[in-house]
Amino acid sequence: MIPIVKGLVEGDRRSLARAISIVDNQEAESRQIIKEIFGMTGKVKTVGFTGPGGAGKSSLVGRLIPECQALGHKVAVLAVDPTSPITGGAILGDRVRMLGNLEDEKVFMRSMASRGAIGGVSKSLRNAIRVLDAAGYDLILVESVGAGQLEIEITKVVDLTVVIFTPNTGDNVQAIKAGLTEVGDIYVVNKADIDGAGPLYNTIVDLIGDTERKPSVLKTSAKTGKGVKELAKVIDKLLSEKSNNKDRQRRMLEEELKGMVSDIVEQKVAVMLSENKKYSSIVDKLANKEIDPYIAAEQVAASLFK
Amino acid sequence: MIPIVKGLVEGDRRSLARAISIVDNQEAESRQIIKEIFGMTGKVKTVGFTGPGGAGKSSLVGRLIPECQALGHKVAVLAVDPTSPITGGAILGDRVRMLGNLEDEKVFMRSMASRGAIGGVSKSLRNAIRVLDAAGYDLILVESVGAGQLEIEITKVVDLTVVIFTPNTGDNVQAIKAGLTEVGDIYVVNKADIDGAGPLYNTIVDLIGDTERKPSVLKTSAKTGKGVKELAKVIDKLLSEKSNNKDRQRRMLEEELKGMVSDIVEQKVAVMLSENKKYSSIVDKLANKEIDPYIAAEQVAASLFK
Structure with missing residues (x-):
């Protein structure tokens, strides 16, 4: 158990306050805290x-x-x-x-x-x-x-x-x-x-x-x-x-999980876009008004999922 | 040209107001309007x-x-x-x-x-x-x-x-x-x-x-x-x-495109989650506290991208 978790479990208010700051600001240690207390x-x-x-x-x-x-x-x-x-x-x-x-x-x-x-x-x-x-x-x-x-x-x-x-x-x-x-x-x-x-x-x-x-x-x-x-x-x-209500608790966890999965997927997409050469040529076409934003977005999405 | 676009281009204020409502509420016709006016x-x-x-x-x-x-x-x-x-x-x-x-x-x-x-x-x-x-x-x-x-x-x-x-x-x-x-x-x-x-x-x-x-x-x-x-x-x-500033215009279009691609990807992920059997077993494990939310999210994301 890391010290901050030990502290908050034992009733130390400073550890508690610090742990909330860490999860609020989503600092790196946040993950370890949640892992230990979950x-x-x-x-x-x-x-x-x-x-x-x-x-x-x-x-x-x-x-x-x-x-x-x-x-x-x-x-x-x-x-x-x-x-x-x-x-x-x-x-x-x-x-x-x-x-x-x-x-x-x-x-x-x-x-x-x-x-x-x-x-x-x-x-x-x-x-x-x-x-x-x-x-x-x-x-x-x-x-x-x-x-x-x-x-x-x-x-x-x-x-x-x-x-x-x-x-x-x-x-x-x-x-x-x-x-x-x-x-x-x-x-x-x-x-x-x-x-x-x-x-x-x-x-x-x-x-x-x-x-x-x-x-x-x-x-x-x-x-x-x-x-x-x-x-x-x-x-x-x-x-x-x-x-x-167990069903409700489960739905809340599902909701949380979807949000976290979306975050991961969004990060992956950002990396893909910066590495995908096709992407920059699609932006060119959009800037020249050869295609509209909807068509551009579909073309990019299609190239990501291939 | 659909009538509403014809109207707004010719200066009809009712067409203009209606077209803005359509794009504001992201109604189905929004796409056609943007396509025609882009x-x-x-x-x-x-x-x-x-x-x-x-x-x-x-x-x-x-x-x-x-x-x-x-x-x-x-x-x-x-x-x-x-x-x-x-x-x-x-x-x-x-x-x-x-x-x-x-x-x-x-x-x-x-x-x-x-x-x-x-x-x-x-x-x-x-x-x-x-x-x-x-x-x-x-x-x-x-x-x-x-x-x-x-x-x-x-x-x-x-x-x-x-x-x-x-x-x-x-x-x-x-x-x-x-x-x-x-x-x-x-x-x-x-x-x-x-x-x-x-x-x-x-x-x-x-x-x-x-x-x-x-x-x-x-x-x-x-x-x-x-x-x-x-x-x-x-x-x-x-x-x-x-x-x-052409660079700035291009960055703004890129920003817009990223948002639209994220929307498409998010919809795809939602469909995948509802069809993926592995997903429901991961939620079970999460609900039983066998795994924490971070691990659960990584497991789901990994299964989506395989």
């Missing part, structure tokens, strides 16, 4: 939290920690925050500050930067969850900072997805409907103490009446703590139903 | 606008349109706004409203939704630019609404990138530096009429002193219009230098 994993349960900016995700996750600990869980939080090349680490910095006061011995919190491709986020996240699993954490709360494709990727990696809405983010019914029908297992109307929470809650419940699977809808206030204990209980109940 | 393209020049939310990108682009028209360009605007599965079309809706008053016969504006993968954004954008090129537009202003990986993808597709900062988005020097060194050809301090614009401008100029390529730094106010004419002139000058 056999120890399989106990962890994961919950993703998503929703528009300003919905109070961080505060709600902060409130959930002690409630989940009270239910017997050893809790860790991962905030997935892909760094923008333009706006840089600003969000990350804010977040670390915001969560700072919650850092104690019982909970482990970490922002993941996952620079680069969306596919890299899933890979980093899956492996960070494995590291936490091996370190004895049994409940990981994953907070998505970004939006769009990232949210979808995270829902594929976690056992359960909580979508958080709030009366004052100005989402219209259409937007809420899109969010409802696609990803959530639990819908939360946060900031339930402010105006508009009741109508928003009713809108969501109405929309859910139309869907086949009937996710839970809850009201919370991260400010007062109201409803948070109930949310923790619903999460706990759904997790024990969902995460023991 | 030979007519090559005159267009493209400028990407990126920067943190709240920097006033839309307003500045709005102000730039008449200035670019005054320089003799036929201008179109594409706002790339990948729809979040959670927050849905909200941003898109706002934007269309915001730009509504600018819609006239001389300028063509379009929001592109590009649902799905980041790679899909580049593909849709390249083809939408070709459609506009065939329709006679010679200057396309591409506004990025999303952040992160999307911004990087857009800069690969356009000839020139303008990065917009503003005193009140609270970006720290580190973030600005990251933005500066990576993507921009021109840096703009917008909202130059408010407090903090001077120091921000000086910070950027100082940081640029450290970089090898020396991009332009300009101050504008989308509110008063100050500095916008100068920005249009700088864009025009840089475009004529940059877009005539």
Whole structure:
């Protein structure tokens, strides 16, 4: 066992933090870490939290920690925050500050930067969850900072997805409907103490009446703590139903494997293209507009597979 | 020539709008459209606008349109706004409203939704630019609404990138530096009429002193219009230098071709995986933790390439 794995298994937080950095940045040592810990994993349960900016995700996750600990869980939080090349680490910095006061011995919190491709986020996240699993954490709360494709990727990696809405983010019914029908297992109307929470809650419940699977809808206030204990209980109940689903676990592994195989194949294709003389003559024809991009791509693909 | 291509070439705006929808959504007809117009393209020049939310990108682009028209360009605007599965079309809706008053016969504006993968954004954008090129537009202003990986993808597709900062988005020097060194050809301090614009401008100029390529730094106010004419002139000058670079054009085509070849290969791999019996036994071993994900991926890849 390499020292860093020994350290994290024995509860050393510095080893744990370093191991997550290594898998997050996909450094060379990542492979050895996963190889050594893979056999120890399989106990962890994961919950993703998503929703528009300003919905109070961080505060709600902060409130959930002690409630989940009270239910017997050893809790860790991962905030997935892909760094923008333009706006840089600003969000990350804010977040670390915001969560700072919650850092104690019982909970482990970490922002993941996952620079680069969306596919890299899933890979980093899956492996960070494995590291936490091996370190004895049994409940990981994953907070998505970004939006769009990232949210979808995270829902594929976690056992359960909580979508958080709030009366004052100005989402219209259409937007809420899109969010409802696609990803959530639990819908939360946060900031339930402010105006508009009741109508928003009713809108969501109405929309859910139309869907086949009937996710839970809850009201919370991260400010007062109201409803948070109930949310923790619903999460706990759904997790024990969902995460023991062997078919689902297998599908998730298949998904991961496909991604990793695609990475290998893509690298091979890149090497082939740089060595294939035919390729450069096809680019010439494309540049001269003798063929269009679709025909060019088919010609290259055909030459690779011969 | 299919009717829609005939229509857009003859200046029919409905045909043009429909053709862009088709290539944006990558509908079946997309291929035929690109095939027919590819030979007519090559005159267009493209400028990407990126920067943190709240920097006033839309307003500045709005102000730039008449200035670019005054320089003799036929201008179109594409706002790339990948729809979040959670927050849905909200941003898109706002934007269309915001730009509504600018819609006239001389300028063509379009929001592109590009649902799905980041790679899909580049593909849709390249083809939408070709459609506009065939329709006679010679200057396309591409506004990025999303952040992160999307911004990087857009800069690969356009000839020139303008990065917009503003005193009140609270970006720290580190973030600005990251933005500066990576993507921009021109840096703009917008909202130059408010407090903090001077120091921000000086910070950027100082940081640029450290970089090898020396991009332009300009101050504008989308509110008063100050500095916008100068920005249009700088864009025009840089475009004529940059877009005539044959090597760069060829590299962009190569990049596109690689993406398209990867798509074809990925589809082939998906088919192979579903037909390959060995694959399912490898997933079994992975699920039983007999092998780790890295070894599993290598075993699958090896079986595909034999």
